[in-house]
Amino acid sequence: MSIKIENVSKSFGSFQALSDISIDIESGELIALLGPSGSGKTTLLRILAGLEGLDEGAILFDGQNITNVSPKEREVGFVFQHYALFRHMTVFDNVAYGLKVRPRKTRPSKEEIAKKVKELLTLVKLENFADRYPTQLSGGQRQRVALARALAVEPKVLLLDEPFGALDAKVRKELRRWLRKLHNEFNVTSIFVTHDQEEALDVANRIIVMNNGKIEQVGTPEEVYDRPNSPFVYDFLGNVNLFRGRLHKGKLTQGEFEIHVPTYLDSHEEAVGYVRPHDIQIEKEKVNNETVAAKITYIHIIGPIVQVELKREDSEEYLEAELTKEQYLDLNIQKGETVYVRPKQLRVFIPEDFSI
Ligand SMILES: Nc1ncnc2c1ncn2[C@@H]1O[C@H](COP(=O)(O)OP(=O)(O)OP(=O)(O)O)[C@@H](O)[C@H]1O
Numbered sequence: 008m009s010i011k012i013e014n015v016s017k018s019f020g021s022f023q024a025l026s027d028i029s030i031d032i033e034s035g036e037l038i039a040l041l042g043p044s045g046s047g048k049t050t051l052l053r054i055l056a057g058l059e060g061l062d063e064g065a066i067l068f069d070g071q072n073i074t075n076v077s078p079k080e081r082e083v084g085f086v087f088q089h090y091a092l093f094r095h096m097t098v099f100d101n102v103a104y105g106l107k108v109r110p111r112k113t114r115p116s117k118e119e120i121a122k123k124v125k126e127l128l129t130l131v132k133l134e135n136f137a138d139r140y141p142t143q144l145s146g147g148q149r150q151r152v153a154l155a156r157a158l159a160v161e162p163k164v165l166l167l168d169e170p171f172g173a174l175d176a177k178v179r180k181e182l183r184r185w186l187r188k189l190h191n192e193f194n195v196t197s198i199f200v201t202h203d204q205e206e207a208l209d210v211a212n213r214i215i216v217m218n219n220g221k222i223e224q225v226g227t228p229e230e231v232y233d234r235p236n237s238p239f240v241y242d243f244l245g246n247v248n249l250f251r252g253r254l255h256k257g258k259l260t261q262g263e264f265e266i267h268v269p270t271y272l273d274s275h276e277e278a279v280g281y282v283r284p285h286d287i288q289i290e291k292e293k294v295n296n297e298t299v300a301a302k303i304t305y306i307h308i309i310g311p312i313v314q315v316e317l318k319r320e321d322s323e324e325y326l327e328a329e330l331t332k333e334q335y336l337d338l339n340i341q342k343g344e345t346v347y348v349r350p351k352q353l354r355v356f357i358p359e360d361f362s363i
Pocket of ligand 1: 022024042043047049050
């Protein structure tokens, strides 16, 4: 099922929670709605489910305007952060629930329901837990039951609100992998809300980055991470180093230090260069003014990645570089040493577009 969100706005009293949101989602996509707390992710998800009304705009499922269609008729599966399972029902009955409460005409037979529940429990690797009650399960297991229950009714769209939010890091990772696999099998258009950038980058085929009720950027994980279109996205998705300076004749200059930015040949204004840690090159010798001297304050080795924290000698600002273990060993650098830093790739933003 494809989803079209057309110019959707929503206010709560005088507070504008969503402002003119438009997105096209293709059938079978796995989308992450990513943004800080209060950015409007849950509100958008609830509007898609029909649990919340909208002030302006429209929602289309497969080209059909369903803005005024009730939640039940939308055929949407919903999974919340706090696995709202029925406590007094077994795992089996929880998963079977949506099928059992169907009107007689569309309700499958008892045998069909049992077969389906068994299949789903096998899929979520809980086939031996059918007779347990929710309180006898771990958090991760409960969340898998909630997913099986949402899938039992064969929804056309699956909406997940921070589905793994309450779980510990290891279980989250396992469930993430498992959600991707499940999505590949069912191929149901799925949208999940998260404020965890790693979760979004790891699971989704596209990410919608939200901020203050607006969409900041939509793109594949690679696009939003490597080519953020705003300072907000740079900051929100991963670490970033800022180089403040003045644009002059195709260079961003800070005192003697200059970075080539040929696309800004005719600009003469204050600007900020954004550089990801893995785009910071460390050199032992000063060759020209395209490097800046910095002292290594900390080296942190995490498996194959080496994080290096440096303090600029001209401005006291801190920088973060990320090297492969091999680069690190080749460079042979030590804490306390003065080295020269060169931004390999940077993106320039001019302050008139944002506040810095
Ligand atoms: N029913 C409501 N009445 C009044 N304000 C609301 C209501 N629901 C949401 N809001 C406000 O709208 C804004 C967006 O809320 P929403 O829950 O969509 O954000 P979110 O991005 O999902 O945040 P979080 O990550 O914290 O869940 C928040 O400032 C919230 O306080």
